[in-house]
Amino acid sequence: MISLRRIIINILITGATGFVGKHLIERIKKNTQFNLTVVTRRDIFIDNVNCKTISNICSSTDWDGVIDNIDVIVHTAARVHVMNDTSSNPLHEFREVNTRGTLKLAKDAALKGVKRFVFISSIKVGGESSQLGNPLTEDSNYIPSDPYGLSKYEAEQQLLELAKHSEMEVVIIRPTLIYGPDVKANFETMMNWVSKPIPLPFGAINNKRSLVSIDNLISLIEVCLTHPKAKGEIFYVNDGNDISTSDLLRKLYKSFSNGAPLIPMPMSLINLLFKLIGKSDYSARLLGSLQVDISKAKTLLNWTPPYSVDDSIDKTVKHFIQTKKQSNERN
Template identity: 50%
Template structure:
């Protein structure tokens, strides 16, 4: 089986590539610039609706599309939407159309839970078939890509599989999750010990990669949308406590009421901060479990420990 991967140099793509190499040898990666360490690659410098992917998609059976313009905060919304659409929407649909013309059998798209929305009511998790049109530029660009992919599938018969992960973590994770690990490891008191009543779904990169590999040839994955998580939702306080345990450092969380975060975030004009800390975002993966006979092979405790160990190893290497 010939498999093409986009985004192979990213956090998810690197893990996916390392796992596929144990099972498959005929892997091709799409790169935006030439790079050492990739034996079989095709260079496509710009990802947009006009990009030529023909050299990349020829003779491929499966495409796993991980490449994306990632979500960032505090940017100009109008310009942001244009930039997100160029990469996440137009380039994705363009790639899919050229893939279908080349005879690719299945196109696996790594979307985002932001297609479902930003938050859930406690105990009312997102489901894959919820109908919602996001207003967030990143989420909207992913939503429009999904719509375009389904249209390509209807017209050409190429199978499409859509996976919407929530926050992905694991060894080498960046952004906010990495910042959280750093603060906890310093052993400084954090005013987040009172956020005990929310629930958030996360997925380790190992569990996400395992699902992607399952979807490569599972017959029941064809033309389906799946949500994914570790299947162990946690509150913000519990998440921080679990990471402190994984790092083997004292849990120094100060129990400040969540209401104070709401007030403070409103005063500084950034209510999204409070929502991310105090709100819930849960996903229902029952469809994924039922249709694919799949369950997360790694527990959240195992994944947290693996993430923490990698963080400590990296610190030691810098000394």
């Protein structure tokens, strides 16, 4: 068990240049209780941070000299979900990084006396969708079928097994869709849509989605660094306020001060249109529900999301607008 006394705790974060990693570093390095080391694939400089370079995280990575004297590892690095993956064997590639690479780090960490290993997993381990009003919980028996989700699931299982046979504590966090300043992928696509004065046909989508702002995710990670009751547990994390795709778009419109209308096209017609253009997977994400229950984190850790959805979206949009403006000025 990690003491909660005011002592200096040596933290190591992998994936320092990733979306979660870079935001987590900015928060952690401001905390005088922590001495921070980060791992990246290329040489970088970060003020007041000890930077280490590991070219590739896999089953044969040499962690010697990197994890010495570390108390807690937060493992954010991963081979992320790839749309239209062209690899000849995607499952092997995902397993090599996300499963075997994670276990190699964790086993080496246990041998080095690391006290806690915080693994940033994925909502995909719990499911691709949920029934409206029936959120996913941490004790579901779902086994993912896609390579990315399966590799994360297998890493979770093996980490928990490792913890049974070592002194190192394991904590697993499964984020929902993460957004915040500099977000990419689907959330950035939606902001690009809404930033233009063009009506969108998504005004009648009656689903529910759990989202998590990067600030709320980091808040939970910070708690899990030292909280004694986090030991051996899996936690879902979201903003505490599930919203429909239509409501999300309305909040984005408001943040952009965009007066374009949101047209209430029937969901069945939207689904048909996406199917006709070969985007059925995207339709499922846009129209389907995917909710998670964060009661466990609230009850066990006495944690609640400190940042509201509205404030988090405003912050994300503000950064998006500033970035676009700077890019236009450079060009």
